[in-house]
Amino acid sequence: MASSPDLSDRAVLVTGSSSGIGRTTAVAFGREQARVAITYRSNEKGAAETADRVREAGGDAFVVRYDMTDRDSIDAAVGAVIDRWGTVDVLVNNALPSGVGPTPWAELADGEWERTVHGVQDGVFHTVRAAIPAMREAGWGRVVTISSLSAEDGTAGMAAYAVAKAGLHGLTGVLADEFGEDGVLSNVVMPGMVLTEKNMERPEEVHEAVAERTPSGRISTPEDVANLVVFLGSEANGNINGAVIPVSGGM
Template sequence: MTGIRTAVVTGGMSGLGAAAAARLAEDGLKVITLDVAAGADLHVNVAELAAVRDAAERIGPVDVLVNSAGVVGPNVPLWQVPLDGWENTFAVNVRGTFNTCKAFVPGMRERGWGRIVNIASVAGKDGNPNMSPYSASKAAVIALSKSLGKELATSGVLVNVVAPAVISTPLNAKTDPATLAHITSLIPMNRLGRPEEVAELIAWLASDRVSFSTGAVYDISGGRATY
């Protein structure tokens, strides 16, 4: 494949999304950020399929999709989770990933090359206490990616998942301090991860340097995830 590749990064104005956007730009990609925050290239709520489809039409051909838009959701025991809190967490974290994949995968298939990197969490494998909506939504992202990876396995389009432990991002500023302290204590390296560390893994998964991996989950957890 020749020419400059185009990457779409959702949630691209902060945290892992911003770090990924900057790192992909360093690799020479044209990066387009989708976010509800000010300053994004396109102001898009990924939970709304019509808005995502409109953005896809405006952007045109896309080679790389990084799904980083996400919310933490309620930090309470499951039986105290309000229904709207549950539904909003799934709307952004799961439906948002579904919507962007649905919008951009057909073009990738037609061109015979693409890289999709979906951001999940070790919470989607372990289940964090007092974070059942977040944990369940990230488990759904993992399963969605595994299915999509198999569906696209011979198409030239690879789909992989990055599952970080706690990373120092604005997203975690909204996490209950006690819950945050607990999940941080599970990291053997005894520190939070940095967004740029995750961005390096994303950049590899978005490139030609990965060729024999799809539907896989890549932990970046300071030693927390060992399976």
């Protein structure tokens, strides 16, 4: 087993990488000299900024539009990576459909449940389906899916989101079982609250309350998540397959 990530020239696709955890993860792959495809649905400017940061970190990058609720967009994005770099070595499923957010159970609008659950689960399924043949042909690949602590512990107001993410745990177990022998390892990273740009806008008392409940005494940063994703997506991960790994400080 390799003792370092050894990602030089690996082709990495990070969905939803125009900001937040996706951006930090893309840059972390760039520091390992990977070639990183940056995707966006509507924030093209943010995606371009991420690509610049990847290049500054030492990697290569290009930007491609990706809408996980549109099968043609998924196939086109994965196809663009393969056309440019010949393969997809690492797939990081990080994107979410638009409009996903907290909604109390009694206030879920007609169609919101279906839109969230199917948007997340179908989008990841079809993205993996598009990318995994190239990994199997190469005899090496890594699939890392970003979930949420809500998938196991539940969070008030996040019924559809929690169920959508929990389904990805089951999908990952199937991928691990079916494609592990082909050299394709699939895992889930399960963050709790993370200090992304959006969460940094929440009141300080919210941060303090979460930190007080966290055994490690602090809230995770995007870098905490990205470092684990890079490890799981690299040569250093020799045989971790089908795991669900929390990044939550012990919560």
